[in-house]
Amino acid sequence: MNAPAQLAHLVPDIQQRPMPAELLAALQSRFSSQCSTAMAVREQHGRDESVYDVPPPAAVVFAQNTQDVSDAVTLAASHKVPVIPFGVGSSLEGHLLAVQGGISIDVSRMDQVLSINAEDLTVTVQPGVTRKAVNEAVKSEGLFFPIDPGADASIGGMAATRASGTNAVRYGTMRENVLALEVVTASGEVIRTGTRAKKSSAGYDLTRLMVGSEGTLGVITEVTLKLYPLPEAISAATCSFPTIEAAVRTVIQVIQLGVPIARCELIDANTVRMVNAHSKLGLREEHMLLMEFHGSPASVKEQAETVQEIASEFEGNAFQWATTPEERTRLWTARHNAYFAAIQSKPGCRAISTDTCVPISRLADCLLDSVAEADASGIPYFLVGHVGDGNFHFGYLIDPAIPEERERAEVLNNQLVARALRLEGTCTGEHGVGLHKMDFLLTEAGTGAVDMMRSIKRALDPDNILNPGKIFAL
Amino acid sequence: MNAPAQLAHLVPDIQQRPMPAELLAALQSRFSSQCSTAMAVREQHGRDESVYDVPPPAAVVFAQNTQDVSDAVTLAASHKVPVIPFGVGSSLEGHLLAVQGGISIDVSRMDQVLSINAEDLTVTVQPGVTRKAVNEAVKSEGLFFPIDPGADASIGGMAATRASGTNAVRYGTMRENVLALEVVTASGEVIRTGTRAKKSSAGYDLTRLMVGSEGTLGVITEVTLKLYPLPEAISAATCSFPTIEAAVRTVIQVIQLGVPIARCELIDANTVRMVNAHSKLGLREEHMLLMEFHGSPASVKEQAETVQEIASEFEGNAFQWATTPEERTRLWTARHNAYFAAIQSKPGCRAISTDTCVPISRLADCLLDSVAEADASGIPYFLVGHVGDGNFHFGYLIDPAIPEERERAEVLNNQLVARALRLEGTCTGEHGVGLHKMDFLLTEAGTGAVDMMRSIKRALDPDNILNPGKIFAL
Structure with a gap:
């Protein structure tokens, strides 16, 4: 099935370079048991949390120190073979995938x-x-x-x-x-x-x-x-809102007043339901802001009072406080488990995550229109956001066996990114470009800026061996 | 007179490229009265606050918009002639000097x-x-x-x-x-x-x-x-100390406790004397910390109390508060006039400014040894510091007509930079490299990192027309 032109990034450009036997022998000689070509090891290092399916790297080197990394890169460079750094494999946008083949350099043993x-x-x-x-x-x-x-x-x-x-x-x-x-x-x-x-x-x-x-x-x-x-005092709070707009307007005013809020997260009602089902939490199933305040006891109290006042202007209610570490952990577990809760809500599904970030004054516009579009699409999703920064994530839950679901999710993502760029924002607040957002980057930054990035890349990596095929096509 | 090897940066490498008549004609045709070759205009654009003496640029273009800048650069590029951006001329390290000739692009009219x-x-x-x-x-x-x-x-x-x-x-x-x-x-x-x-x-x-x-x-x-x-409340305070060390130890503890202090400046006793003489201020002539607190009224009060407590542990005394804008302005005028007060204290002198910045735990070591060296040299100086950041400035006051004074000052600067680098700091906290710190940068960053900078420069500016001869030699 051919993807439409604007969805070209559904199918990464895979052109794996050959792995010379001489290089493999040199790696095995230098690294012995620190170098593996076992398929299970290669496969584990050839994927991340993205939805792409790419053949694995030809070998994995487990570096234990800087010299190991330097030697592995030097050997690879002498054969113009790619190297891909690997940490814990949690990247979301295909960063770790060996689209041009080569060696995965696993640095997880460099853990000092x-x-x-x-x-x-x-x-x-x-x-x-x-x-x-x-x-x-x-x-x-x-x-x-x-x-x-x-x-x-x-x-x-x-x-x-x-x-x-x-x-x-x-x-x-x-x-x-x-x-x-x-x-x-x-x-x-x-x-x-x-x-x-x-x-x-x-x-x-x-x-x-x-x-x-x-x-x-x-x-x-x-x-x-x-x-x-570590802050002298920490206090977390949740507050429920009748609409996403009310929650977002609260956040905008908190930021604009310069309240030094430490965390300010949005979870939509639907996602709260998923989290309740997954983590047995009994949270009120409305749109929710989850906030945290850091500082001296007096300052935390003052921040919290200011925020509560603003929230009540926007029909925020059911303020709940968590001041003990246990209560706070329980609330933040809800936030951190949203992804897993959502995945569990549709067995066998995968999540296609969005990552736009816009100036805070544009957050309501960007978010509300995108929610309407997602609702109209019928694709289930979770919605969480670092809304204090103008950054939020839809996770569209798709069945990887049904290409049409993935395409519909990517169409939604395309529309969302186009909207965020119109609102002077970015296609990625924190996940990176990887394979998934190469087209978006070109639209966002423009050919001139991406050409500047390419010039820098060519100057510092003339043989294009460092994680090639990511961020932009050379 | 030849400078010793380690003082090579006393004499910048001047190799002015020719200004083709064709380019000059093209500039005059494109920019008419916005392009000047009058000697007074060129000279004003051929210097900054550094001590270097370099022939001025061949022409000055007064850009009024982006298109003007783009056209000036395009014309210069077609002849491989340098362009040097010019704002108000306040740089300190020779950034604006036309060591390779070319055109100064004055952007001061782009003031919207x-x-x-x-x-x-x-x-x-x-x-x-x-x-x-x-x-x-x-x-x-x-x-x-x-x-x-x-x-x-x-x-x-x-x-x-x-x-x-x-x-x-x-x-x-x-x-x-x-x-x-x-x-x-x-x-x-x-x-x-x-x-x-x-x-x-x-x-x-x-x-x-x-x-x-x-x-x-x-x-x-x-x-x-x-x-x-704008902070809801602002409060400034001065506090006097018997020794520089006592003042610095106070600062270190304030930072380590995470007090969100907005400003934290050191002025040594000698400089306070100069400022008193210059600005008729009547400040207590001891080593002084000048601080400012921003926040809600309660938070400002809390911060100030914490700092006063710490200062008193280090024999800080004579705490003076300034809460009205007028009082605050008076105190900060003292800080901002230190440079001019110092210059006036030795008629005809120029100041050679240092700019090291070290991790805060190393600040006392770095500062005290350097004060001892400066005192031993007999060269008058002023000393002010953004000590909350580990950044401070000596201004060695030298007679530009006596090369030996300048050399002695540069020797002091060399010793200070070497010390800051040993203490994991940097040769420049905020002034930049320009012509003055090119050797220091090489020592600080190492050949490999400076070579990476050179590669980027060559990739983005292959004909080396953008402010050439600064930061590093190509």
Whole structure:
């Protein structure tokens, strides 16, 4: 079945390069048991949370240190064979798929927290450390790392996709929270970008160039992150609304007043129902804002009062507070389980996730029209949003065995992205481009800007071996 | 007189390319009175606040819109002649100097505030708008733009140098506060980077690549900035300390506790004396912290109490509060006039400014050893610091007619930078590299990272016409 032109990204361009026997022998000689060509291992490294079906990489190297990565890249480079960095495999847009063949470099064994500098609020980790492991490591210092994509993703992967999550409204994204990197370049050279200084004007911002480059400009082998003092007080609240619009208008006013809210999530009534069914939670089945406030006890109280006042102007009701860690965990579990709850609601289904982000003043327009379209389509979906940032996700639940369902979902996604771009927003707030949004990026950024990206790629990776075929076609 | 090897940057590499008569004629035909070759105009555009003496550019084009910039660059590109963007001329490191000749593109007439989106806390401006003009324009919306380098710099120039200032400790630098750009590339093409969405994972972060690229990758023709609600309450305070160390230890603890202090500046006793003499202020002539707190009245009160408590543990005394706008302005005038007060203290002198930034835990080590060295040298200096960020400036006051004074100052600067790099810091927190710190950048970032910058530069500007000779030698 041929996809319509505007849905070309349904079918990725697969042109796997050959794996020379000489390279495979060299890898096996250098890495012995750290190098695998077992089909099960290759298959596990040849997929992510996207819906694409692509043959797996030819081999997997399990790197244990920077030298391993450098040696694997150097060997691959000598044969112009692709390398694809792999963390925990939680990317959503096909980032990990071996569309041009090559070697998956698995960094999950590079899982050391190298140094915690509590006084400077920084931590330096290897790329395979997960976000939860970072938090476990720094907790005893009274610190935390706020960036929390749904999955317990690796820090290297989070840097590579410029990830964010529920805390971004207050603490920013990986863009703002990576201070410095160690990177293996396309030639296998090891370079460092940035220092532990909080700010710098020393030359081009290579750190920010690497963050969000999805493995196409280098393999990240070390990351220095900003940390934050654990708030003295934390309070979470839920509030129910009669309409999505009322919830969104509340959020807009909270942000515009400059309330330093730490988390501000929307869950629509339908998704609350799914979560209740999945997690036995008994939440009120209306559109819901799930919020969190961080600060001193007085400041948290003040923020919460302000927000409650605004919410009540928009018919927000049934304010529920959670101040103990247990109650808070219960509420946030609802949010974090939305994806799994939705998947379970339609056995055998997969979710096609959207990721638009718009200026907050355009959020209601963008969201309400898209909800109407999704409802009209008849495709079941879940809807959650980091609405404090103007970012939200539909997850269209489709049967992968029915191509027509996938196409209808992608048509909805196309319409949503077109709307977000008209409203001065972006096609991806936090998931990245991968294979799925290459056409959208071209529309969003324009040929000139994408050509600039291509020029940079060609300059830094002339043989196109670093995760080729992602972000843009060369 | 030959400078010692480590002071090679005292003498910039001047190799001015010829200005073809044909190009000059084409510029004059296209721009008529907007193009000047008058010596006074060229000289004004051929210098900045650095100490370098370089022949001026061959011509100055006063651009009034993006098309003007694009046409000027296109004409220059056709003859491989350099273009140097010029805002208000307040850069400190030789950024504006025509070391390879060419055309200065003055964007100061591109001074329109294009759109204020109060609901989204964003403003879009032309590059010649100054930071004070931005604030004037958004004040009536109850908003402000926090980035404040000492000078009333242009927004284009501030983006190009990744500027910051006194508010960065709370609000970040230009790195965090530029959302999107319009840029004229080396071929004269107009591209856009970023959108008005608060976050995005859409491809390479061209916005951050341009911010801090010092005019070497493109000419910025439009900037979208983040704004902030004017704080409900603002309170400023000064506190005196018996030693610099006591002041710095206070700051370190304030930052580590996560107090959201908005400004936290150090002025040493000597500089307070200069400021008193210059501005007739009657400030207590001890080492001083100058602080500001933003927030709700309750939060400001809480922050101030916490800081006062910490300061008193370190023998901080004579806490003085300024809550009215007039009192606050008086105190901040002291800080902003430090440079001029110092210059006036030694008639005919120039200041050689340092700009190191270190992790906050290393600030005392870095600062105290450098003060001891400066005192031992006998060269008069002023000392001010954005100490909440670990960033501080010595201004060594030298007689430009006595080369030996300049060399001694540069030796001090070299020692200071070497120390900051040992302490995991950077040679420049906010001024940029320009001509002055090219050697330092190489030491700080390493050959591999600087080679990566060079590759990007060559890819985006193959004829090296965009502000050539800055940041690194090609």
